[in-house]
Amino acid sequence: MSSQQPGLSYTVPGLSRETGAEIIPMLQMRLHALNDLALTLKHIHWNVVGPHFIAVHEMLDPQVEQVRSMIDDLAERISTLGGEPKGTPGALVADRGWNDYSIGRSEAIEHLGALDLVYTSIIASHREAMQATEESDPVTQDMLIEQLRGLELFQWFVRAHLESSGGKLSTAGAKTEKDAASAAATQAQNQP
Numbered sequence: 001m002s003s004q005q006p007g008l009s010y011t012v013p014g015l016s017r018e019t020g021a022e023i024i025p026m027l028q029m030r031l032h033a034l035n036d037l038a039l040t041l042k043h044i045h046w047n048v049v050g051p052h053f054i055a056v057h058e059m060l061d062p063q064v065e066q067v068r069s070m071i072d073d074l075a076e077r078i079s080t081l082g083g084e085p086k087g088t089p090g091a092l093v094a095d096r097g098w099n100d101y102s103i104g105r106s107e108a109i110e111h112l113g114a115l116d117l118v119y120t121s122i123i124a125s126h127r128e129a130m131q132a133t134e135e136s137d138p139v140t141q142d143m144l145i146e147q148l149r150g151l152e153l154f155q156w157f158v159r160a161h162l163e164s165s166g167g168k169l170s171t172a173g174a175k176t177e178k179d180a181a182s183a184a185a186t187q188a189q190n191q192p
Contacts, residue, residue, distance in 0.1 A: 113184025
């Protein structure tokens, strides 16, 4: 992984340079994931169509702004720890372990179905990073916890469109964005 940090010449007081060097690559991957999320949210914002266009279109901009703030916090934490945050598209593409968002111009419900899976993946990885810093760096953990609050709230906003009155998600069991989009569209078509 190219986001590995060579030996640090310094880190924050009370944290060993070795621990800082372990945390930085983890934060770099969170930085990549959230940069990718911000771009994906804008992609959806521009490519959503259908009767619920304006609701989804307008719901996404505040999410983009908050995710961008999270990105800035992550980059600044990397720098504070003595690392060098990498925010270029080339670094993101070289380091990521996931594919680009797979849905183009589509109905709002299809994008929301796919976005639910995107949020699930990001939240799970963010939670792993949060748990990994529990003992070593509670300051970083606190930042990740706060970011998780926002990410989970955004997923709830998305899931409110995908949930039946009985509490079942239309995307339950979907493994790919296209499967989730299709499942969400099918449920929407079958509702009275």
